Every structure is written in structure tokens, then in C-alpha cells.
Amino acid sequence: MxxxxxxxxxxxxxxxxxxxxxxxxxxxxxxEKFLSLQTTVDAALENIQTP
Structure with missing residues (x-):
């Protein structure tokens, strides 16, 4: 947390x-409202926001 x-x-x-x-x-x-849960590494990488 x-x-x-x-x-x-x-x-x-x-x-x-x-x-x-x-x-x-x-x-x-x-x-779950505090954590961004992803099922795969690829999904996590897609959800990374670049500045």
C-alpha cells in the first residue's frame, strides 16, 4: 500500500x-480501487502512462 x-x-x-x-x-x-491489477505483464506495460 x-x-x-x-x-x-x-x-x-x-x-x-x-x-x-x-x-x-x-x-x-x-x-482494488487503490491498486491497478493486471493479468499479464503486457497488460501492465500497456497501462503505464508516460509523462
Missing amino acids: QLAKQAQNANGTLQIVTNARVTQTVKLVRL
Whole structure:
């Protein structure tokens, strides 16, 4: 969560590559609004915003 906050403070997002089980757990504790969950490295790279 600290890394996600630091990324947000720098006007960025933290791309996290997960599997279905991890995604389910993150959603269960309602952290998906703070974390950018991706299923593949390629998807995470596509979502990186360049300044």
C-alpha cells in the first residue's frame, strides 16, 4: 500500500500483475480501487502512462 500511495502522490499508478486467486483476495478486502491489477505483464506495460 505504501508503494501505491507513493505512485499516486507522483501522479502515477502502480501496475500489479496477479493471478485470479490474488485478484479475488484483493477484491474481497476492497483494495482494488487503490491498486491497478493486471493479468499479464503486457497488460501492465500497456497501462503505464508516460509523462
